[in-house]
Amino acid sequence: MRGKSLKAAVATAAVALIAAGCTSTPEPETPSDTGGELRIYASEPASLFPPMADDNPSIVVIRQIYKGLVEYDTKGAPVNVIADSITSSDNKVWTIKLKSGFKFTNDEPVTADSFINAWNFTAYGPNAATNSYFLSNIGGYDALQSKDPDGDGPKTAPEPAAKTLSGLKKIDDTTFEVTLTKAFSGFPAQVGYSGYFPVAKACLDDVKACTEKPIGNGAYKIEGSWEHNVQVKLSRNDAYTASKGKADTLVFKIYDKQETGYADFKAGELDIFEAVPSAEVKAAMAQYGERFFQKPSNNFTYVGLPLYDARFQDKKIRQALSLAIDRQAIIDAVFDGRFSAAQGVVSPNFLGYRDGACANCKYDPVKAKSLLDEAGGWKGGKIVLWANAGAGHEKWMQAVGDGWKKDLGIDYELNTSLQFPEYLAKGDQKKFDGPFRLGWGPDYPWFETYLAPLYGTGGSSNNSGYTNPAFDQLVEQGNGAKTQDEGIKFYQQAEDVIVDDLPVIPMWFGKVSDVYSENVKTFVFNPISGVEYDKVVLNPAK
Amino acid sequence: MGRYVIRRLLQFIPTVLGTLFLLHYLTSVGMQLTGNPVRALFGDKTPPKSTLDAITRALHLDDPCLKQPGNPCFNLFFQRIGVAKVNGHFDGYLQGNFGTDLHFRAVTEIVGDAMPFTLKITLIAFLVEAIVGILAGVLAGTRSGGFMDYFVKISTVLVISVPVFVLGLLIQEYVGVQFGNWLRGMSWVPEWISRGMFGAAYKRDYPFASLMLPGVVLGLLGLATTARLTRTSVQENLRADFVRTARAKGLTTKRVIGVHTLRNSLIPVVTNLGLSLAVYLTGAIVTEGIFNVPGIGNKIGRAIFQGESVVLIGITTMLVLAYLSITLLVDLLYAVLDPRIRYE
Numbered sequence: 027m028r029g030k031s032l033k034a035a036v037a038t039a040a041v042a043l044i045a046a047g048c049t050s051t052p053e054p055e056t057p058s059d060t061g062g063e064l065r066i067y068a069s070e071p072a073s074l075f076p077p078m079a080d081d082n083p084s085i086v087v088i089r090q091i092y093k094g095l096v097e098y099d100t101k102g103a104p105v106n107v108i109a110d111s112i113t114s115s116d117n118k119v120w121t122i123k124l125k126s127g128f129k130f131t132n133d134e135p136v137t138a139d140s141f142i143n144a145w146n147f148t149a150y151g152p153n154a155a156t157n158s159y160f161l162s163n164i165g166g167y168d169a170l171q172s173k174d175p176d177g178d179g180p181k182t183a184p185e186p187a188a189k190t191l192s193g194l195k196k197i198d199d200t201t202f203e204v205t206l207t208k209a210f211s212g213f214p215a216q217v218g219y220s221g222y223f224p225v226a227k228a229c230l231d232d233v234k235a236c237t238e239k240p241i242g243n244g245a246y247k248i249e250g251s252w253e254h255n256v257q258v259k260l261s262r263n264d265a266y267t268a269s270k271g272k273a274d275t276l277v278f279k280i281y282d283k284q285e286t287g288y289a290d291f292k293a294g295e296l297d298i299f300e301a302v303p304s305a306e307v308k309a310a311m312a313q314y315g316e317r318f319f320q321k322p323s324n325n326f327t328y329v330g331l332p333l334y335d336a337r338f339q340d341k342k343i344r345q346a347l348s349l350a351i352d353r354q355a356i357i358d359a360v361f362d363g364r365f366s367a368a369q370g371v372v373s374p375n376f377l378g379y380r381d382g383a384c385a386n387c388k389y390d391p392v393k394a395k396s397l398l399d400e401a402g403g404w405k406g407g408k409i410v411l412w413a414n415a416g417a418g419h420e421k422w423m424q425a426v427g428d429g430w431k432k433d434l435g436i437d438y439e440l441n442t443s444l445q446f447p448e449y450l451a452k453g454d455q456k457k458f459d460g461p462f463r464l465g466w467g468p469d470y471p472w473f474e475t476y477l478a479p480l481y482g483t484g485g486s487s488n489n490s491g492y493t494n495p496a497f498d499q500l501v502e503q504g505n506g507a508k509t510q511d512e513g514i515k516f517y518q519q520a521e522d523v524i525v526d527d528l529p530v531i532p533m534w535f536g537k538v539s540d541v542y543s544e545n546v547k548t549f550v551f552n553p554i555s556g557v558e559y560d561k562v563v564l565n566p567a568k
Numbered sequence: 569m570g571r572y573v574i575r576r577l578l579q580f581i582p583t584v585l586g587t588l589f590l591l592h593y594l595t596s597v598g599m600q601l602t603g604n605p606v607r608a609l610f611g612d613k614t615p616p617k618s619t620l621d622a623i624t625r626a627l628h629l630d631d632p633c634l635k636q637p638g639n640p641c642f643n644l645f646f647q648r649i650g651v652a653k654v655n656g657h658f659d660g661y662l663q664g665n666f667g668t669d670l671h672f673r674a675v676t677e678i679v680g681d682a683m684p685f686t687l688k689i690t691l692i693a694f695l696v697e698a699i700v701g702i703l704a705g706v707l708a709g710t711r712s713g714g715f716m717d718y719f720v721k722i723s724t725v726l727v728i729s730v731p732v733f734v735l736g737l738l739i740q741e742y743v744g745v746q747f748g749n750w751l752r753g754m755s756w757v758p759e760w761i762s763r764g765m766f767g768a769a770y771k772r773d774y775p776f777a778s779l780m781l782p783g784v785v786l787g788l789l790g791l792a793t794t795a796r797l798t799r800t801s802v803q804e805n806l807r808a809d810f811v812r813t814a815r816a817k818g819l820t821t822k823r824v825i826g827v828h829t830l831r832n833s834l835i836p837v838v839t840n841l842g843l844s845l846a847v848y849l850t851g852a853i854v855t856e857g858i859f860n861v862p863g864i865g866n867k868i869g870r871a872i873f874q875g876e877s878v879v880l881i882g883i884t885t886m887l888v889l890a891y892l893s894i895t896l897l898v899d900l901l902y903a904v905l906d907p908r909i910r911y912e
Contacts, residue, residue, distance in 0.1 A: 072609075072671045080610070151618060154626035154672075156609065159619045171618040183625060254673075254681050255862035256772055281769065282870060286740070286860045289768035293745045294752060447603035447875065454607075454614055465612040479613075487614040 060272050062545070062564035067287045067299045068278035070255050074248075075237040076223040077148035077155040080469075085220045087258050087278055090559055091242035092223040093268070095122065095141075096214060098554040102377050102471030103510075104215045107268060108136060108224070108243075110200075112217070117209035117506055122217075124200040127267050130226040131247045138202040140224035140243075146170075146190045147230055148221065152183075157221030159486070160469070165193025165205040209506040211513045212472035219469045245271040245560045255280050271560040297546055297564070298557060302539040307362055314541050319549060322366050324373040325536035326466045326476065329411075329426065332458050333529055334491040337406035342397045344528040345386045347461075349394035350433040353387070353534060356425045364539065368532035371524055372476045373468065375553035378514035384525035387532055391433035398434055409438045410460035414449035419463050426461075453489040461531070464489060471554045473517040477501055481524055492529035569903075576896050580889070585649075587888045588661075588881070592645045595877035600637045604629060605875040609670060627670065627878075628654065648881070666882035670874070675882035678867060685863035688776065689856065690848050692783025693790075698841055701791045705798020705837075710825060712803055720799065724792035732851055736785050736858040744768040744781055769860035782859035789851045790844035797840050801833035808832070835905050842898030846891045 071084035079088055095109035106112070110123040128136035147153055149161040151171040161167055169188035193205040206213065216222070224243060229236035239251040245268075246260035253259075258278040262271045279296065281287035284303050291299040302310045302318075311318050331338045331347070338344060353367035366374065370383030398404060411427050413419035420442055427438035441460075444452065452458060466487065468475040478501050479485045483493040500520035507513035525532070540557065542549050550561040599605065606624045607615075624630045633641040646652035648667070650660025659665050666675035708720035727735075748766035751757050764777030771778040805811060806829060814828045852865025860866075864883060871879040902909045 078671070151622045152626070154623040156619070156623065158622070159616045162616060171622070253772070254678070255866065280862075281860050282857060282862075282866055283860065286769050286858060289740055289745050290860075293748055293768045295763075295767065295769070295771070445602035445875070447605050447608040448601070450607050450610075450612075450614075451603045467612075486616060487612070489614070 059563050060270075061274050062567055063275045063277060064273040064546075064559060064562055064564060065277050065279060065295065065297045066559060067291065067296050068258070068280050070280050070282070071252075071258070072156075073237055074240045074252055074258070075229070075233060076220050076225060077144065077153070077157050078233075078237070080156045080221065086556065086559075087260075088220050088223065088240075089244070089555065090246040090260055090271075090276060091240050091244045091248060092220070093128070093242075093244040093266075094218055094220065094223045095124075096218040098215075098218055098471055098552065100552055100554075102215075102375060102554045104218055104471075109214075109217075112214040114213070117211045117213070118206050120204045120206070120213055121197075122202055122204065126200055128243055129265055130228075130241050130243045131263060131265070132226060132228055132241050134226045134228065134241075136224050136243050137199045138196050139199075140226065141222075142190075142194045142196055142202055143227065143230055144223065144225035145194060147225070149191055150189060151186050160216075160219060160221045161191070163206050163208065163210060164191050165207055166191045167193075167207075209502075210474075211505050211507050211510065212470070212474050215472040216470045218471075221469075245269070246276055249275070255282070269560070272563050273559070276559050291541065291543070294543070297543045298549075298559070298562070299541050300538070300557065302541055304362065304364060307364060307539055310539070310541055317542050317544070317546075317549075319538070319540040319542070319551065321538045321551065321553065322374045323536040323538045324375055324468050324554070326368070326371070326373065327365075327533045327536075328368075328371075328464060328466070329423075329461045329531040329533060330453070330458075330464050330490045331461055331528070331530060332456065332490060334456050335459065337404075340401045341527055342401035343404070344531070345526075346394045346398040346401065346434060347430060348386045348528055348531045349388065349390045349397065351426055351429050351531065351533075352389040354389070356422050357534060360422045360425060364537050365534035366537060368534050370521055371480075371530075371532050372473060372521060373535055376468075376471055376473060376476075377510070378473045378518055380518065383518075383521060384532060386525060386528060394433055404434065404436045407437075409436055411438055411440050412444075412449070412452075412458050412460055412462035413440070413442045414444055414446045414463070415442050417446070423463060456489065456491050458489075462489070464530075473514055473521075474501060474504060477517060477520050477524070481529055490529040492527070494523060494527065497523045497527075569900075573896070573900070576899070580892050583892060584885065584888055588649070588885055589645060591881045591884055592648060593640055595881060596634060596641045596644065597638065598875070599629075599634050599877060600639065602875065604634075605670060605877070608875065626672070627668070661885070666885075667878040669871075669876050669879045675879055678879060679864065679883060679886060682862060682864045682867050685770070685779070685861050686849075686852060686856070686865065689779050689783045689786060689852065689861055689863060690845065692776075692779055693787035693848055694841070694845065696784050696787030697790045697794050697844055700787075701794030702798050702834075702837065704791075704795040706802055706825070706830065708795065708799040709802030709833075710806070717799070720795055724795050727788050728792040732785065732789055733854045733858065735788065736782075736855055739781060739785055740768050740858055770862065779861065782855050782861050785859075786848055786851050786855045790840070790847055794837060794840055794844070798833060798837050801836055802829060805829045805833045831905060835902065838901055838905060839898055842894055842901075845894050849887055849891075 068086065069083040071079065071087055072081045073079040073084055074087060076088055076092055079085060093107050095107065095112065096104035097107050099105050108124055108128055110125045112120060112122050114120040124136065124138060130136065145161055148155045148157050149167055149170045166188060170186045170191065172183040172186045195203040197203060226241040229241050240248055245263055245266050247263040249259040249261045257280055260276045262274055284301065287296065288299060288303055288306060290296055331344055333339060357363055357365045357367060368384065368387055369381055372379050409430065411423050413423045420440060424440055427440065430436045430438060453462060453464065466476065466480060479487045481488060481492050481497060482501060483498050497520050500516050500523065504513040504516035504520065507516060545564055546562060547565045548563040550558040552558050604624060606620060606627065606629060631641065631644050633639040633644065643652060647654045648660050650658050650662030668674050669678065704720045708717040711717050744766055745768050748762065751762040751766055760774055760777050764771060764774030765780050767778055770782070811824060811829055814824045849865065852863060853869045856863045856865035857869050868880065868883055871883065
């Protein structure tokens with residue numbers, strides 16, 4: 027039934043488009059631009075309550091239900107939505123002015139308190155919010171955390187010293203002031219992350235109810251409540267005053283397995299399918315043609331080097347190891363070309379990205395060998411390559427090892443015995459005795475997010491134990507810069523330090539592989555926040 | 569009879585406690601060896617210690633025994649059952665608290681959501697197995713050496729030798745997607761058939777029709793055994809004295825087979841059918857996974873994969889209780905089928 031009406035719909039749409047092309051007057055939104063039900067592939071969210079959700083399936087849905095201070099344009103620059111302005115003279119004290127007129131679906135207005143209360147809730151340790159640490163750069167964060175009395179035990183932890191962040195100050199209903207512990211030029215970009223979204227007062231009074239049936243302020247509102255493992259159905263929120271959603275309803279159909287979801291897409295049950303299973307990519311490309319969409323993503327995969335291990339302390343050895351990896355060959359052989367080889371340590375989608383930033387990331391076995399000889403050769407015996415068990419990393423890690431064996435004559439051994447939690451804990455404790463696989467994805471589009479956490483002294487995910495005052499200094503200068511362009515110059519210099527020093531070996535960035543059905547007229551993709559479901563236009567159904 | 573039931577019910581207590589402790593011990597050792605599951609929530613990103621600690625504490629996973637490999641964590645076990653205090657009060661299974669998953673959702677809620685789907689799919693599977701299995705068995709048994717007999721024998725071998733996940737995936741691709749797509753192209757086929765019955769996954773809009781395919785796949789698990797068992801049993805009973813007597817009395821074939829033979833032949837079959845119900849629960853992990861049925865099997869599969877030990881223990885404990893009740897019911901059914909059996 028759907029198939030027949032489709033052809034007609036496509037034809038009408040085509041005619042309409044041609045007609046639109048002929049007339050030069052800007053057309054108002056035609057009725058055919060809105061309407062219909064958009065059926066989307068989804069996984070079970072962890073939570074629909076912004077402070078508690080830091081996983082992708084949750085964020086995708088939350089972005090439709092809630093709106094934050096800013097959104098991102100296709101280049102990754104923050105664009106004000108709820109915020110009227112976010113300003114600072116020193117990048118440390120930020121004044122946020124809100125637009126008025128935004129409301130939660132329970133008619134509660136979105137005010138400064140909606141943000142302040144939400145952020146205080148998230149930061150307060152005993153609430154155990156997964157997004158808590160995102161607020162750690164706001165003044166007074168530490169006072170909201172409680173310390174375990176005996177360091178390691180089931181004894182009741184004491185109440186934290188404070189209940190509210192001292193760095194948050196309400197000026198009036200539409201203005202508040204945020205004081206950071208350190209200057210950070212990326213703050214306006216950071217607040218676009220869903221962990222900073224406003225929350226209605228009614229939600230904080232009953233978090234559980236609000237998780238199941240969110241009270242949002244976005245373009246869509248929930249219909250019924252979250253049907254766990256089945257679906258989340260949203261309908262357009264007519265009270266939302268900014269850009270309204272196009273489709274009447276968004277149905278996030280929840281699948282446990284990607285393969286099943288894809289089978290359902292093939293059976294005509296879904297309109298947008300994100301992340302086509304790797305085994306199906308080639309067939310999908312051939313079958314769906316233009317409706318197969320591929321773009322670089324921001325997911326960064328690297329091989330960390332344990333700098334706390336004497337064998338990896340010589341920079342030349344690290345460079346030799348990096349130069350002896352043929353990234354493109356591995357991508358083609360193991361992943362059907364579904365990744366883009368890293369040319370630096372920052373996503374190709376980010377402002378300030380430079381092609382070929384990393385001279386040591388090319389495949390150059392001759393130079394690799396000579397660098398290794400300069401460093402006095404490899405005397406460390408067998409290298410142990412680490413990856414977590416059962417996640418499919420064996421093949422490519424083996425390819426990396428084979429390259430080192432062939433080009434540098436270094437023997438290796440693979441260790442994929444550890445389950446994920448144990449593997450991560452070993453990394454946190456800096457106990458790997460060889461190179462280890464890890465990844466990184468940004469939460470907000472700012473150059474710094476690929477640098478400070480991974481390589482900064484004491485950085486949260488600095489598993490290689492790298493420390494370099496010159497690098498820290500450059501990042502700090504970027505954080506304190508007056509304008510974004512000025513900041514990027516410092517960040518780029520910091521990246522240059524990293525790609526020369528190579529505390530980690532950059533491997534590749536992911537690629538988004540999406541397909542959409544014939545029901546979709548316009549597919550809208552944002553390189554930072556993914557598919558913009560509220561802007562996707564459907565063909566009119568018969 | 570009443571005393572028998574009470575005795576059987578009392579046997580539940582040590583069985584459930586034993587199972588519970590075993591599960592508790594295995595998952596505790598699992599955690600001691602593989603580390604704090606909360607850490608994996610954050611993936612490749614390292615959360616600060618304060619956040620990690622706060623969530624671990626809120627989930628009651630901060631007992632130091634969970635870091636000592638081999639420690640049976642007796643205290644945690646007693647807390648879980650509800651006979652030892654947590655933060656000054658009792659809060660465990662006895663108090664109706666089965667814990668929460670890593671996202672603070674109560675296990676009882678999770679089971680409450682999932683149970684209706686599993687009951688439906690089990691019902692379908694059971695009907696398929698019982699009706700098709702017994703019918704095939706009787707046909708094969710009464711026509712020993714004939715075409716039907718060989719047909720049943722060969723087809724059951726085929727079904728039993730293909731692993732359920734292969735069968736599931738094949739049926740999903742060829743019946744659900746390809747045959748289904750062909751059906752969906754026909755305008756005269758009603759939607760509940762073309763989209764409901766023949767689809768790749770469970771659909772909310774067709775709560776029963778879309779469970780047919782996964783239900784059949786699940787039923788096929790035990791179908792072969794049921795058919796074979798019925799066939800042998802019928803063949804044996806056809807040669808029994810009481811059947812010969814019934815025939816000699818001049819009863820119709822229908823009555824001889826339908827009442828006299830079948831009733832006696834069904835005793836082993838009923839046991840098998842009852843146990844099938846338990847087998848479904850394990851089969852459901854695979855089948856529900858493939859067809860995206862949001863039931864108990866799906867939940868168990870995910871709990872194993874994500875190291876959600878609390879969910880796993882909670883659900884399994886409830887399943888053990890269900891299993892024990894089913895076996896009790898099967899034992900009681902014996903008496904109905906075979907008057908010689910007495911429970912005293």
